[in-house]
Amino acid sequence: MLKVLLAAHSKQRLSMINLKPPLQSTILLIVLLLGFSLHSKPQKRILIFYKTAGFYHKSIPAAIKALLVLGKENNIVVDTTTNATWFKKSTLKNYQAVVFLSTTGDVLNEKQQLAFQKYIRSGKGYVGIHSATSTERDWPWYNKLAGAYLDYHPEVQKATINVIDKTHPATSFLPEKWERVDEWYNFKSISPEIKVLATLDESSYKGGINGPNHPIAWYQEFEGGRAFYTAGGHTDSCFSEPLFLKHLLGGIFYAINMIPQDSSAQIRTGSVNTRYLKNITSIKGLVALWDFKEETGQNREAYGLGKFPLREVDGGVERVNEGPLSGYSALFTGTSFLRLLNSETGKLNIHGKKQAITVMAWVKWNDKTGFVGGMWNEYQDGGKRQYGLFVSLTHYNGANQVCGHISRTGKPTPPFPYSIDYSASKQSVEKNKWQLIAFTYDGGYMKSYLNGKLERREPELIDNTKDFKGYPNGLIQSKNPYYYPYGIGNNGSDFTVGAVLLHSCMGNFFRGQIGGLAVFNRALTEHELVKLNNL
Numbered sequence: 001m002l003k004v005l006l007a008a009h010s011k012q013r014l015s016m017i018n019l020k021p022p023l024q025s026t027i028l029l030i031v032l033l034l035g036f037s038l039h040s041k042p043q044k045r046i047l048i049f050y051k052t053a054g055f056y057h058k059s060i061p062a063a064i065k066a067l068l069v070l071g072k073e074n075n076i077v078v079d080t081t082t083n084a085t086w087f088k089k090s091t092l093k094n095y096q097a098v099v100f101l102s103t104t105g106d107v108l109n110e111k112q113q114l115a116f117q118k119y120i121r122s123g124k125g126y127v128g129i130h131s132a133t134s135t136e137r138d139w140p141w142y143n144k145l146a147g148a149y150l151d152y153h154p155e156v157q158k159a160t161i162n163v164i165d166k167t168h169p170a171t172s173f174l175p176e177k178w179e180r181v182d183e184w185y186n187f188k189s190i191s192p193e194i195k196v197l198a199t200l201d202e203s204s205y206k207g208g209i210n211g212p213n214h215p216i217a218w219y220q221e222f223e224g225g226r227a228f229y230t231a232g233g234h235t236d237s238c239f240s241e242p243l244f245l246k247h248l249l250g251g252i253f254y255a256i257n258m259i260p261q262d263s264s265a266q267i268r269t270g271s272v273n274t275r276y277l278k279n280i281t282s283i284k285g286l287v288a289l290w291d292f293k294e295e296t297g298q299n300r301e302a303y304g305l306g307k308f309p310l311r312e313v314d315g316g317v318e319r320v321n322e323g324p325l326s327g328y329s330a331l332f333t334g335t336s337f338l339r340l341l342n343s344e345t346g347k348l349n350i351h352g353k354k355q356a357i358t359v360m361a362w363v364k365w366n367d368k369t370g371f372v373g374g375m376w377n378e379y380q381d382g383g384k385r386q387y388g389l390f391v392s393l394t395h396y397n398g399a400n401q402v403c404g405h406i407s408r409t410g411k412p413t414p415p416f417p418y419s420i421d422y423s424a425s426k427q428s429v430e431k432n433k434w435q436l437i438a439f440t441y442d443g444g445y446m447k448s449y450l451n452g453k454l455e456r457r458e459p460e461l462i463d464n465t466k467d468f469k470g471y472p473n474g475l476i477q478s479k480n481p482y483y484y485p486y487g488i489g490n491n492g493s494d495f496t497v498g499a500v501l502l503h504s505c506m507g508n509f510f511r512g513q514i515g516g517l518a519v520f521n522r523a524l525t526e527h528e529l530v531k532l533n534n535l
Contacts (some may be wrong), residue, residue, distance in 0.1 A: 006224070008245050009019065009360055009447040012514045013252045013392075014248055017213055017262075019357075023360075028201055032063045035083055037404075043075055043076065043077055043093055044077070044096045044256045044258060045077040045078075045095050045096060046071070046076060046077070046078055046095055046096060046097045046098070046099055046127075046252065046255075046256060047079050047080075047081065047086065047092075047095045047097075047098045047099065047121075047496035048064060048067055048078060048079065048080040048081070048099045048101050049080075049081060049082070049083070049086075049098055049099065049100055049101065049102075049103065050063075050081075050082055050101040050102060050103060051081075051082040051083075051084055051103055051107040051424075052082075052102070052104045052105065052107070052310045052438050053104060053105025053106050053107050054104035054105035054134065054266070054270075055104050055131065055134075056104070057102040057130065057131060057233075057234065058235060058236070059102065059130075059234060059235055059236045059382075060101060060102055060240065060450070061240050061369045061498070062236040062238075062239045062240075063101055063102065063129070063233060063238075064080055064101070065239070065240035066240070066248075067080075067099070067101070067248070068080075070160070070245065070248070070249050070252070072406075074250070076256075079095070079176065080133075082131060084107055084108050084109070084112050085089065085112070086433075087112035087113075087115050087116050087119075088112070088115050088121070089109055089115055089118065090176040092115060092116070092124070093119075093267060094478040095124065096125060096255070096257065096305075097124060097125030097126065097127055097252065097255040097256045097258035097272075098100060098116070098124075098126060098127070099127040099128075099129065099252070099255075100126070100127070100128045100129065100132035100135060100146075100374065101129050101130075101132070101233075102129060102130045102131045102132065102233060103131065103132050103134075103135040104131050104134050104135055105134075105135065105137075106135075106136060106138065106425070107135060107307050107327035107438075108136065109133075109135065112470060113136075113139060113141075113142075115249070117135025117141060117223075117283075117355040119223035120145065120222065120223055120227075120232040121135050121223050121224045121225065121243070122224065122225070122457070123224050123225055123434065123456045124225050125225055125226040125227070125254070125255030125256050125257070126145055126146075126213060126222075126225065126226070126227040126255060127227075127228050127229070127230070127248075127251055127252055127255045128147075128228070128229035128230075129145050129229075129230060129232075129233045129248070130131040130183075130185075130230075130231060130232065130233035130234055130434060131150065132146055132229065133146050133147070133148055133149055133150045133185065133187065133229065133231070134149070135147070135148040137149060137436065142288075143189050143191070144191050144193070144222065145192075145222055145227055146229055147190065147194040147215075147218050147220065147229050148187040148188065148189055148191065148215070148229075149187065150185050150186075150188075151185070151186040151187055151188040151209070152186055153183050153184060153185050153186060153207070153274065154183075154184065154205070154208075155183075155207075155453065156181060156182065156234060157181045157184070157205050157206065157215075158179060158180070158181045158202055158205065159179070159180070159181075159184050159201065159204045159205035160177055160178070160179050160200075160201040160205075160320065161174075161177070161178040161179075161198050161199070161200060161201070161216055161217075162175050162176070162178075162198060162199045162200070162201055163175065163177075163178055163197070163198045164196065164198060164199060164316065165195070165196070165197045165201060166195065166199075166458050167317050167527075167531045168197055168219060168254065168527065169250035169251075169253045169254055170197060170217065170219070170228065170230070170248075170249075170253075171197045171198060171217070171247065171255060172250070172253040173243075173246060173250075174198075174243060174247065177201075178198070178203075178243070179239065180232070180238075180244065181235070181237070182231075182233070182234050182235065182238060183234035183235070184207065184208065184216070184231070184510065185216075185231045186207070186208060186209045186210055186214075187215065187456065189216075190215065190219070192306070193220050193222070193414075194215065194218040194219070194220045194229075195218055195219050195220055195300060195525070195527070196213070196215045196217075196218045196513070197217045197219060197412065198215075198216050198217040199213055199214050199215055199216060200214040202214055202218045202433055205430070213317060215230075215454070216230070216231045216437075217230040217231065217232075217247070217251075219227065219254055219526070219527065220525075221230075221238065221525045221526060222358070224445070224481065226247070226254060226257065226526075227255070228251035228252075228254050228255050229251075230247060230248065230251060232244055232247070234348065241411070254527070255336075259453075261411075261459075266275060270323075271312045271370065272291075272327055273324065273326070273327070276290065276324070276325060277289075277303070277325055277326075277375070279426075279531075279532070280325075280516075280518060280532065281303050281304070283520070283528065284307075284522070285358075285520040285521050285524075286303075286304045286306065286518065286519075286520055287304050287305050287347050287348055287350070287519045287520060287521050288302035288303070288306065288308045288347075288348060288517075288518065288519050289302055289303045289304055289306040289516065289518040289519075290303075290308075290310065290497075290516065290517045290518075291303075291325035291326035291328075291515075291516055291517065292323065292325075292326060292328055292329050292330040292514060292515060292517075293319075293325075293326035293327070293328050294313075294319065294327070295314055296316040296317060296318050296319050297321050299310065299311055299312075299469055300330065300338060300497075304362070305346075305347045305509060306346055306347060306433075308340055308344070308345075308346070308348060308495070308498055309340065309344075310338035310339065310340055310495075311338065311339055312337075312338060313336060313337055313338065313339050313506075314335060314336045314337065314506070315335055315336035316336060317330050317331065317332065317336050317337070317338060317498070318330070318331040318333075318509045319331070320513055322513070322515070323362070323513070323515035323516070324362045324515045324516060325354050325362065325433060325515055326515075326516075328499075328515070329362075329513040329514060329515035329516075330497075330515075331512075331513050332370075332490060332498040332499075332511060332512060332513070332514065333509075333511065334511050335507040335509070337496055337497060337498035337499035337506060337509070337510075338496065338497040338498055339494050339495070339496045340494060340495040340496075341494050342375075342492055342493060342494050342495075345375065345494075345495050346407060347521070348375070348386065348495050348519060349375065349386075349490065350375075350386075350488060350521055351386065351487070351488045351489055351490040351491075352487055352488060352490075353443070353444065353486075353487035354442055354443040355486060355487060355488050356443055356521070356522045356523040357371075357387055357440070357441050357488065357519070357521060357522070357523065358430040358438060358439070358440045358441075358486030358518075358519070358520040358522065358523055358524045359373060359387065359388070359404065359408075359434075359438065359439055359517075359518070359519055359520075360389075360436065360437065360438035360449075360517075360518050360519070360520075360524075360532075361373060361376055361389060361437055361438070361514055361516060361517045362434060362435070362436055362437075362514070362515040362516040362517075362528070363391065363429075363434070363435060363437055363510075363512060363513065363514050363515070364433065364434050364435075364512050364513040364515070365391050365432075365435075365510070365511070365512040366430055366431060366432060366511040366512040367431060367511055367512075368392065368509075368511060369390065369391070369392045369393060369394060369508050370387075370390065370392060370498075370509065370510030370511055370512070371389075371390050371496070371498065371499055371500045371508040371509070372389040372390060372391060372437070372497070372498075372510055372514065372517065373389055373495070373496070373497040373498075373511055373514075373519075374386070374388030374389055374405070374495065374496075375385045375387055375388065375491075375493040375494065375495050375496075375519045376405060376493060376496070376500045376503060377410075377491075377492075377494065377500065377501045378418075378419075378500060378502050378503075379491075379501045379502055379504055380501065381410075381492075382410070382411050383407075383410045383411045383412065383419075383491075384410045384411075384491040384492045384493040385405065385407035385409075385410045385411070385419055385440070385489075385491060385493065386406075386407060386410065386488060386489055386490075386491050386493050387404075387405065387406050387488055388403075388404075388405045388500065389403070389405075389438070389439055390402075390403040390405065390422070390508070391403065391429050391437065391510070392429070393405075393422060393424065394510040395418060395463065395464050396418075396420045396422070396424075396462050396463060396464060396465070397460065397463055397479055398422065398424035398425060398479065399448075400428040400429055400459075401424040401425045401426075401427070401428055401448065402424070402425040402427075402429060402437040402438070402439065402448040402449065402450050403423065403424045403425075403439070403445070403448060404422055404423045404424045404438075404439020404440070404441065404446045404492050405419060405421065405446075406422070406441050406446055406449050406484055406488055407419055407421060407489055407491070408486040408487050408488065409489055409491075409493075410489050410491035410493075412413030413442070413483070414472065415469040415471070415517070416465065416468060420462065421446075421476070421482070421484050422446065422503045423435075423445075423446035423447055423448040423479060423480045423481060423482035424448055424457070424479040424480055424482075425448040425449065425450045425455065426455035426456065426457045426480055427450040427453070427455055427481055430525060432512075435450060435451055436449075436451050436452060436517065436529075436532065436533045437449070437450060438473070438529055440454075440522070440523040440524055441484070441523060442523040443485070443487060444482055444483065445481040445482065445487050446481060446484055446525075447480060447481045447482075448480050449526070449529050450529070450534070451533045452526065452529040452530035452532060452533030453526075453529075453530065453533075454480070454481075454526050454533070455480070456478070456480055456481065457478050457479045457480040458478065459476050459477055459478045460476065460477070460479070461474050461475070461476050462474060462476070462477060462479075476520070487494065488529070498510045498514070
């Protein structure tokens with residue numbers, strides 16, 4: 001019998017409850033744990049699911065006790081169940097993540113599987129612990145979500161874990177060589193999409209067969225949601241290890257989108273942030289990064305796959321002695337802009353049916369609709385739109401927000417007069433403050449980020465869409481993420497920064513400073529964007 005103190009938040013009193021298997025309790029609690037710094041936000045809620053249709057791990061009660069304590073100390077509501085009927089929309093919608101705690105065998109029927117798929121695709125999280133990879137072996141979708149299936153394991157013994165990615169909240173505090181005792185899994189059907197955080201040193205124990213890249217903990221963004229898995233947790237003692245518990249907590253934070261965030265990148269004056277630049281330029285898929293260090297009158301040149309020299313048009317673009325990358329930034333006042341002709345765009349001319357892209361910028365925005373950068377032309381030949389990053393598109397529910405545009409045809413979106421196809425962040429961009437803005441497109445969804453953070457928007461009535469053909473009551477859709485499965489067209493636009501071509505002249509002038517602009521030929525993950533924001 002496990003006794004847990006339940007804090008009654010509406011009254012200053014405590015009561016005692018007894019928990020017996022199957023454990024189905026709700027804990028409402030306060031305070032932070034283990035040095036993670038989190039902003040004050042509405043409480044998150046997770047479901048611990050520990051049904052077994054095969055081997056039952058005797059460590060499950062110890063694990064539940066530990067997870068309840070983690071919830072208590074981190075202001076997370078924790079529910080626990082073995083009841084698979086909870087896997088329905090009306091119940092799952094209450095949780096930011098479901099933790100599969102040492103589950104085994106076929107634990108969900110087809111209807112429950114479908115509900116869980118929809119849950120993950122709605123942007124929610126999954127955490128797998130230990131034998132979660134020995135679950136639903138005949139369900140390929142779950143294999144991809146969990147990241148692998150258990151093959152077999154040797155006896156419990158000590159081994160060395162190589163922590164290869166310390167940028168994640170589940171591993172940032174761990175030693176590079178982490179020795180611990182557990183039951184060490186060998187895996188099969190390993191998904192190529194997982195981002196491995198830690199591997200096993202097979203020379204440190206007996207029975208490993210996955211080789212030098214033997215994964216033991218990983219994460220991924222999956223079909224709109226987040227997934228984290230750790231193979232540890234076989235014995236009771238695992239759940240009294242401070243480092244392992246902190247590892248679990250970091251994985252839960254990731255799954256429920258409570259990744260600790262600092263403020264935006266440190267702003268320097270006249271000095272290069274070498275470490276920051278090095279981190280950005282080492283990211284896979286970088287096409288171009290401009291840091292705007294050049295003086296007024298000079299071409300702005302990029303790091304990456306080419307120099308892509310941006311030339312001043314309609315006057316000089318002033319260099320300001322302030323910026324997050326080079327220590328400088330370009331000041332846009334609503335008259336001049338920067339341009340690279342279409343014939344010179346080369347690898348920047350990103351297009352294709354399944355082509356992905358990320359455009360990100362460090363900006364200090366002043367006011368009004370502003371085009372930051374991309375290949376976007378709204379006038380010539382009816383439009384040569386391709387991709388573009390904006391701040392504050394007011395016409396279709398994007399006022400004061402980060403907006404990412406994609407177009408296949410280059411033309412307006414029928415039956416509307418303008419292109420409606422853009423994602424818009426839920427958060428508003430603050431004026432006169434340095435912030436990291438970005439949008440990604442993965443061939444299916446556009447997503448807008450502010451300071452590395454993706455906040456989803458529920459479907460809503462879009463302004464200025466009523467009484468158009470087929471939409472007498474207007475269009476209802478979600479702006480973040482925004483579904484657009486049509487790809488990026490090769491439409492012939494120039495690459496511009498600070499303005500776009502509108503009605504035979506330039507418009508949508510950005511007003512403020514741009515201290516960095518980067519284009520990638522893939523969709524960066526939220527974890528990568530958070531990391532960049534926190535460097």
